[in-house]
Amino acid sequence: MGRAAEEARTLQVTNLNAVSLDVHLTVLHDFGWRSVLVVPLLRQARVVGALVVRRRSTGGFEPQVCELLETFASQSALAILNARLFGELGTRRAELEVVSQHKSDFLASMSHELRTPLNAVIGFSEVLLERMAGELNDQQDEYLRDIHDAGRHLLELLNEILDLSKIEAGQMELDHEPFVVDEVLRGGIALVRERAARHDIRLELSVAADAGLLLGDELRFRQVVLNLLSNAVKFTPDGGLVTVEARRKQGQLQVSVTDTGPGIAADDQERIFESFQQGGRGIRREEGTGLGLTLCRRLVALMGGDLWLESEAGRGSRFSFRVPTYDEAAEVVRAAQPAGDRAQPLVALVEDDPLAVDLLTLHLEGSGFEVACAREGAAGVELVQRLSPDAVVLDIRLPGLDGWEVMSRLAADPATSATPVVVVSVVDERHRGFAAGAAAYLVKPVSRDDLIGALEHAGVPAGVSR
Amino acid sequence: MTPGRVLVVEDNDRNRKLVRTVLEHAGYEVVEAATGEQGVTCAAQVDPDLVLMDRQLPGIDGHDALSLLRDAVATRQVPVVAVTAFAMKGDETQALDEGFDGYIRKPISIRSLVDQVRGFLEAPAAGRETP
Numbered sequence: 001m002g003r004a005a006e007e008a009r010t011l012q013v014t015n016l017n018a019v020s021l022d023v024h025l026t027v028l029h030d031f032g033w034r035s036v037l038v039v040p041l042l043r044q045a046r047v048v049g050a051l052v053v054r055r056r057s058t059g060g061f062e063p064q065v066c067e068l069l070e071t072f073a074s075q076s077a078l079a080i081l082n083a084r085l086f087g088e089l090g091t092r093r094a095e096l097e098v099v100s101q102h103k104s105d106f107l108a109s110m111s112h113e114l115r116t117p118l119n120a121v122i123g124f125s126e127v128l129l130e131r132m133a134g135e136l137n138d139q140q141d142e143y144l145r146d147i148h149d150a151g152r153h154l155l156e157l158l159n160e161i162l163d164l165s166k167i168e169a170g171q172m173e174l175d176h177e178p179f180v181v182d183e184v185l186r187g188g189i190a191l192v193r194e195r196a197a198r199h200d201i202r203l204e205l206s207v208a209a210d211a212g213l214l215l216g217d218e219l220r221f222r223q224v225v226l227n228l229l230s231n232a233v234k235f236t237p238d239g240g241l242v243t244v245e246a247r248r249k250q251g252q253l254q255v256s257v258t259d260t261g262p263g264i265a266a267d268d269q270e271r272i273f274e275s276f277q278q279g280g281r282g283i284r285r286e287e288g289t290g291l292g293l294t295l296c297r298r299l300v301a302l303m304g305g306d307l308w309l310e311s312e313a314g315r316g317s318r319f320s321f322r323v324p325t326y327d328e329a330a331e332v333v334r335a336a337q338p339a340g341d342r343a344q345p346l347v348a349l350v351e352d353d354p355l356a357v358d359l360l361t362l363h364l365e366g367s368g369f370e371v372a373c374a375r376e377g378a379a380g381v382e383l384v385q386r387l388s389p390d391a392v393v394l395d396i397r398l399p400g401l402d403g404w405e406v407m408s409r410l411a412a413d414p415a416t417s418a419t420p421v422v423v424v425s426v427v428d429e430r431h432r433g434f435a436a437g438a439a440a441y442l443v444k445p446v447s448r449d450d451l452i453g454a455l456e457h458a459g460v461p462a463g464v465s466r
Numbered sequence: 467m468t469p470g471r472v473l474v475v476e477d478n479d480r481n482r483k484l485v486r487t488v489l490e491h492a493g494y495e496v497v498e499a500a501t502g503e504q505g506v507t508c509a510a511q512v513d514p515d516l517v518l519m520d521r522q523l524p525g526i527d528g529h530d531a532l533s534l535l536r537d538a539v540a541t542r543q544v545p546v547v548a549v550t551a552f553a554m555k556g557d558e559t560q561a562l563d564e565g566f567d568g569y570i571r572k573p574i575s576i577r578s579l580v581d582q583v584r585g586f587l588e589a590p591a592a593g594r595e596t597p
Contacts, residue, residue, distance in 0.1 A: 115572065115573065116478050116481065117480070118573065119478075119481050119484070119572060119573040119574065120478075120480035120481055120483075120484055122573055123481070123484040123488075123573070123574060123576055124480075124484055124487075126575075126576045126577070127484065127487055127488060127491075127576060130576065130577070132487065132488070132491045155573060
């Protein structure tokens, strides 16, 4: 066997009685074996094992048998090596995971340790800037501002490092709460307005009427928007324009921030998403952290969306991201089954304001109702007739037929006259509402408790909360 | 007559000095403690109107110190506000769950610190962050 390995070739002993026996062969002979074939398992001249075939009778092994065993041996060698490599890879990966976890822990505690002295740097420069220790001359004021701004910059960098390390460690948890897209975008613009004004940069916001509410992490959404916005302002020359747009598109909300800056050359367009790369973006009136875009892209990915760039050198840049919204159409389809088969009570919501639709839908679904929605009066009547819902939540000011007309048509149809109607309106005309047959009348803004309470009062208790 | 006496429990000397500087400038009387133990002893002696408590302290941490303050008759009623590092997500709600009367985020903005302290002194039991 040793010789077969040494010579890296197949060897056979046709008669153990006729050869001088070494230790191994003696053992085989004593156990009654009379011939033996050894096929080494070779991989690139390395022996990883051997196939041994023994027979009780003497005689040579047939060439086909040897050939077959050699083929089998080479395949086995490959399989053994692969198995070893997989094993090593597994160990390596486990080691890497430990290293990565250590790195994240290290970064987290490091940024905490750095934050403490930074707190003093920023705080005491604010104390001086606030003239708490007396008047300052212009130069002192300017230098203090430099210290303060550098401190804030460092703090921002720390926060981003911490965020990134949390994402990498899988410890970044996102909220899942409704928020108003328009408000967040306005808030973001307000935060860069002063800086934009200093450079005579115009800010424009265009939010589609259907942008509505988003379910998600408002803070992180704001962080992404603000990052893109402040980049845009940073890289746009004096007198330029920064535009923010938001609209729904195929079940997703798309937000774009467009600037009239120098643009980004095609070669740099992917690179700028990597850490500490800023691309050849010409003027750079303020230093960035070099982590912002990396972080934005990772955050948007966590939200289930993506972030991309369209730009041409010399013609400005547009950074866009889209995140999934819950699909209203699917809700209607899901609800559109006969009354008897419904696991949850169904509410027909007749409301034209997309924000109110989103909010009321969230309230209702959160309390275990199915929701079917119509955006105008005639469609609302049709929806109620078609689905026979357990209750109707009705707005008064609607395009086409108004709420009053909807109520009178529902009351006139024996199939729908018994369906309770909860009016939700900005106008307080309770008396007229009750006279028209409303089971309850709520004035906007309506809380979840108000709404669910009114439905319960109307004899439609909430379903099982999800 | 000062607008109030504030006990600042914070282990970092400079940051404690910063809070003291800002609050004293606004007219508050400030008492300092560098550890949770000191904070608890000090609170019993000086009868503060408000305690600002760092959550991460050497020795007994902010949460333990809070329990000790709540256990003692002399300090049971004093509003205790957690000073938390912004870095820790969920820290704020956790602070309220633990029984702090509110929280102030680090890094402390000196412009809003005084407003926050005033808010907590005016509505000690509100249990909410003043914006």
